[in-house]
Each structure stands twice: as structure tokens, then as C-alpha cells.
Amino acid sequence: MTELRTIARHAGTVLVGQLAVMAFGVADTLIAGRYSPHALAVLSLASSIYISIYVALNGMLQALLPVWAELHGARRHAEIGPSFRQALYICAGATATGFCALWFPDPWLSWTDVPADLWPDVRAYLRVLALALVPSQLFRMYSTLNQSLGYPRLVTWLQAGALLVKVPLSFALTFGLAGLTGLGVVGCAWATLCVNTLMMLTGLWMLRTQDIYSPYRLWRRLEMPHWHTLRRFLQLGLPAGLSIMVEVTSFTLMALFIARLGAAASASHQIAANVASVLYMVPLALGIASSARTGYWLGARQPGKARHAAGLGIGLAVGAAALCAGLLMLGRHRLAQAYTNNPEVAQAATVWLAWVALYHLADAVQAVCAFLLRCYRITLAPLLIYTTLLWGAGLYGGYQLAYQGLGVWAARPSVDSFWITSTAALGLVSALFAWLVW
Numbered sequence: 001m002t003e004l005r006t007i008a009r010h011a012g013t014v015l016v017g018q019l020a021v022m023a024f025g026v027a028d029t030l031i032a033g034r035y036s037p038h039a040l041a042v043l044s045l046a047s048s049i050y051i052s053i054y055v056a057l058n059g060m061l062q063a064l065l066p067v068w069a070e071l072h073g074a075r076r077h078a079e080i081g082p083s084f085r086q087a088l089y090i091c092a093g094a095t096a097t098g099f100c101a102l103w104f105p106d107p108w109l110s111w112t113d114v115p116a117d118l119w120p121d122v123r124a125y126l127r128v129l130a131l132a133l134v135p136s137q138l139f140r141m142y143s144t145l146n147q148s149l150g151y152p153r154l155v156t157w158l159q160a161g162a163l164l165v166k167v168p169l170s171f172a173l174t175f176g177l178a179g180l181t182g183l184g185v186v187g188c189a190w191a192t193l194c195v196n197t198l199m200m201l202t203g204l205w206m207l208r209t210q211d212i213y214s215p216y217r218l219w220r221r222l223e224m225p226h227w228h229t230l231r232r233f234l235q236l237g238l239p240a241g242l243s244i245m246v247e248v249t250s251f252t253l254m255a256l257f258i259a260r261l262g263a264a265a266s267a268s269h270q271i272a273a274n275v276a277s278v279l280y281m282v283p284l285a286l287g288i289a290s291s292a293r294t295g296y297w298l299g300a301r302q303p304g305k306a307r308h309a310a311g312l313g314i315g316l317a318v319g320a321a322a323l324c325a326g327l328l329m330l331g332r333h334r335l336a337q338a339y340t341n342n343p344e345v346a347q348a349a350t351v352w353l354a355w356v357a358l359y360h361l362a363d364a365v366q367a368v369c370a371f372l373l374r375c376y377r378i379t380l381a382p383l384l385i386y387t388t389l390l391w392g393a394g395l396y397g398g399y400q401l402a403y404q405g406l407g408v409w410a411a412r413p414s415v416d417s418f419w420i421t422s423t424a425a426l427g428l429v430s431a432l433f434a435w436l437v438w
Contacts, residue, residue, distance in 0.1 A: 073299025394425030
């Protein structure tokens, strides 16, 4: 099998699973949109905070993919088990930190001037998701291990199967069923907790019973913390997690700053942000696949093949991004109407989706490059670039343009003020990341 086919097949399998997970959020957005504009606004705010924390923690664990891929490429299979068990300490610390941040969200809400009437529902939603974070992070460990070893299909099957449970369960818990009173939008959070627990338990059963994991010696007594190993993991995972946190919080804070423009603005932005997140799954899958192959060849001491795999990943990302952006531009009107039955929200979302198409072109390149840079242990420079451009030029520039004016431009309190500056900032990030990879 050629390298191109290997990466494409791996990425395609990962993409199916990631789209299934993203469908959780899409389904919740559709259900909340049909329930009420207030519910959709609550979901927009709560999801933005949750995603910032969830993705940052996932980034820490996902950064270990090249470590295990290199051990796999070097045929040092017996070392993967001890390495995996040491990573459980990182997982435990990350989960505890995320749990506290979700259980006490008031500082986020106060700092960004979220309307007080939304606070109780947002707080209730996030506290359920704090409970869901525990099984979610353990499943992420299972997922990262499988992707590093070239077994993404085992993860995809679980994610796709969980979707069949998540959608009807979210609907039933939100609206009520068979005489039971619905919980409102918080029902979507309870459904997330249920499916995360189901995936975690199934993943543990797979690790315990499947023969393909035997060479890696995973099921051994948990060793005491090995501080040198943990320090190396943190040197790789912490900047990677912080980088993703900066990237996602630029999205999160955008949603929170937009909240002061009203429920309709928040709802329309939530639709645009949700579509952008779905599109991101394509370069994310390509980043996982190409970094797994790049790490594998680095472990096998074949840097030329590693560089070839990296180039293929970037090329596939550019082609896929152009196709996705074009399709979005053509179908954005119908897509916005599918999300909501509110004409005002749909009309506004149609405009924002045009910006999403441009945003995605830059997002695809930087996403794949970020994964590849981790294979070469380059993590600090991406963090500095993200912080300067996404928080500085993108988010702060959007806030200035929307509410105070930016340079010669007067203040224009509109959602697209944030999309304009964020798209420009992400374009610069992509150019710098591509140069670093080169």
C-alpha cells in the first residue's frame, strides 16, 4: 500500500469517527434550536466554555501520539505499556483541572458580561459535563493509543455506535418522552454523560480482551510516577494543550463577547461556529493520520519517508479544504435554514457562513502543520504564534472593531467583525506554521 493510500485510509477512518462525535454537537444544536432561542443561546455559551477546556485537555493527550507511534515504528512494543500507564497520571491531573473549571464557570461568565438570566442554565449544563469529562478523557487515552498504532477503525466503530444512542437520548431527555417531563437543554448534557461512559467502558473491555494489544503489555501493575518520563510528556503535551486552548478560546471568547449583542446574534454565531467545527474534522483527521505515519518513520530512522508523509498530509489538507469551502459557499442558505426555524437567525447565519468558508481554508493548513510540528518536538513556537495572532490580532482586534473602533474604522457591533479579524489572523498563523514545517 502506498504512503498516500495509507494516510488517506487512516484519515478517512478517523474522519468518520470524528464526524460522529461532532454530530453529537450538531444534534444538540438542532434540538436546542427547535426547543427555543433561549435554549440555543445557553447551548452556545455552555458549549463554548466546555469545548475550550475539553479540547485543550484532549490536546495534551493527543500530543502523545507521536511518542507511541515512534515506539511502534522502532519495534519497541514492550515499552508502549509502561509509557501508556505513565500517561494515566497526566490524564488524571488534566481531568481534575478541567473538572474544577467546569464546575465553577462563574468567572468566565462574569468577565465576559454574559446576561444574568442565562447563568443558571449555563451553570447547570456545565456541571453535568464536568462529570462527563472523566470517562471522556479515559476514552481519549484509548483513542490516541489506537491511532498511534494504526488501529483507528476500533475507535471509529465505538464513536459511530455511540451516535445512535446520543441523538434519540438527547431528544428524549430534552423534550420528554412517554409521559416523562423533559429537562430542557440540560437533557443534552445528561445524554453526553451517558454516551461518554458507554464508550469508556467499551474501550476498556476492548483493551482487556483483544489479542492485538498483547504485545504492548498494557495490563500490568501501575508503576509509581516516573518523573523523567512525566516531565518529557509535559514538555510535549503542555505546550500542545495550551496551543489548542488558545486556538479554541479565541472561538470561545468570541461567542461570549458576541452574547452582549443579543440572543439572535448568539444563536446565529453558534450555527456558524458549529459548521466551522464540523469542517475542522477533515484537517484534524489528516493531521492525526499524517503525524502517525511521520512519527512511525521517525521511529524507524527513515527521515526521508517521514518528510514525504508530512508533505502528503499538507497537500491532502489543502485540496480537501478547497472542496469543503466551495460546497459551503454554494449551500450556506439551505444549511442555515436547516439549523433553525427563526428567519432572523437563519438570515444572519447565512452571512457568517460565508466567512466560515474563508476561515476554513486557513484553518486546514495550520491544523495539519500543528500535528506535524509535534512529531519533531516543536511545540513552543506554535504556542507563541497562536497567542500573539489568535488572541492578539484575531480576538482582541475583533473586540476593538466591534465595540470601540479599530484604527481608521469606526466601531461596528456585528458578529462579522470578529470573523473578519479572526480569519486574517488565522491566515498568518497558517503561513508561519507552513514555514516552520518546511
